Amino acid sequence: MTDITTSRLRAIQPLRDLQRINAAFSGLTGLAMATFNGWMSRQIDLPRPVIVVLGIGLISWSMMLVVLAVQPARRLARASTLVAAGDAAWVIGSAVLIALRDPTTAGTTFATAAAAVVAVFATAGFVLGGRARHHSLDDRTELLFRRVTVAARPSAAWQMVLDADLYARLAPNLTEISVAPDQCGRTCTDTRGNTWTEKMRLDHDRHVQFIDVDVTEHPMPLDHLAATVSVHDDPVGSRIDVAFTYVARATIKGLVASLVLPVLGRRLLRPIANGWILHATTPASTSRAAR
Numbered sequence: 001m002t003d004i005t006t007s008r009l010r011a012i013q014p015l016r017d018l019q020r021i022n023a024a025f026s027g028l029t030g031l032a033m034a035t036f037n038g039w040m041s042r043q044i045d046l047p048r049p050v051i052v053v054l055g056i057g058l059i060s061w062s063m064m065l066v067v068l069a070v071q072p073a074r075r076l077a078r079a080s081t082l083v084a085a086g087d088a089a090w091v092i093g094s095a096v097l098i099a100l101r102d103p104t105t106a107g108t109t110f111a112t113a114a115a116a117v118v119a120v121f122a123t124a125g126f127v128l129g130g131r132a133r134h135h136s137l138d139d140r141t142e143l144l145f146r147r148v149t150v151a152a153r154p155s156a157a158w159q160m161v162l163d164a165d166l167y168a169r170l171a172p173n174l175t176e177i178s179v180a181p182d183q184c185g186r187t188c189t190d191t192r193g194n195t196w197t198e199k200m201r202l203d204h205d206r207h208v209q210f211i212d213v214d215v216t217e218h219p220m221p222l223d224h225l226a227a228t229v230s231v232h233d234d235p236v237g238s239r240i241d242v243a244f245t246y247v248a249r250a251t252i253k254g255l256v257a258s259l260v261l262p263v264l265g266r267r268l269l270r271p272i273a274n275g276w277i278l279h280a281t282t283p284a285s286t287s288r289a290a291r
Contacts (some may be wrong), residue, residue: 006228006243009143012073015080015128016142017262022083022121023065029114030058043107044097061086070248070258072140077132084125091115091122141224142258144244144265148273149236150280157238158207158231160279170275173268194219207231221249221257240276242269 033040034055041048068079094115098108150157160166164177164186176189183202189195196217201210213225224247232239244265248258 006143006145008073009141009243009245010145011134012076012132013143013145015076015125015132016069018121018124018128019065019069019076019080019083020259020262022087022125023062023069025062025117025121026058026065027062030055030060030062033058040107040110043104044111045101045103045107046097066255066259070140070142070250070255072138073132074138077129080125080129080132084122084129087118087122087125091119094118140247141245142247142261144242144246144262144269146242146266146269146273148240148242148276149234149238150240150277151237152280154207154231154233154238157240157276157280158204160276161207161209161229161231161240162202166275166279167272170272171268172271190219192219220261221251221253223247223249223254237280240273242273 032055033051037048037051037055040046040051044051065083068076068083071079094111097103098111103111150160152160164179168174168177168188173190174188175191177186179186179200183200185200186198187195188198194217196219197214199212199214202208203210207230209227209229211227211229213227215222215225218225224245226246227242227244229243230241232241246261248254248261
């Protein structure tokens, strides 16, 4: 994966994440309105059937956003403007409701708070959508990116990155990584006993590790999963960039995975990054890696 591709994916990924956060908020708000329609009707001064319809509409809106978040980047960037416009319309409608109806203090607070959150979604949608349109790719690839700075020379940090046993100890989801003698592949085993293989290519001159996962064996419903780990010189010592790219399968399970992976991936990368920082600051480990 080139630096240009990574920069484009980094520009698009926040827009995907925004749609999912928007979907979660809209879905929960809609569920609350549909479930507690009697109370909401009294607080907002609207008939119960209207509250129920609005609640169901918000739930449908959230489902649409979940599907939108996994669309090709070009389509996502275009549609984000319409989504932001819809959010803006909700904010305007809330203001009109408060002005023309007779909501209680609780109803006014609820409507104002919800409108404030949606206003943030609308603003972010217009801004992120504009940025994404300049970097749009015509595919569904998503990105998990982590950058960590360690107090070790690039040569030492590179050896640390290649330490499969260390990576297996740091990754919460793995128990073992077996690297082939030619270093062109490895086999990974997770905490549930699932095993899959990965092709590996090493660029020792540039300190870059390329990994291509065999998704037919991987437990997650994915059509593509790959990683690039690169080590760069840094005033502190070294900068390690970890970039996972993936495409969720176009199924219900894949759609669920697309919701889980951004959160799960960040939780998995955090202890790895922290472990590298700690390992690099240990004199014995860095001196061994530098040899």
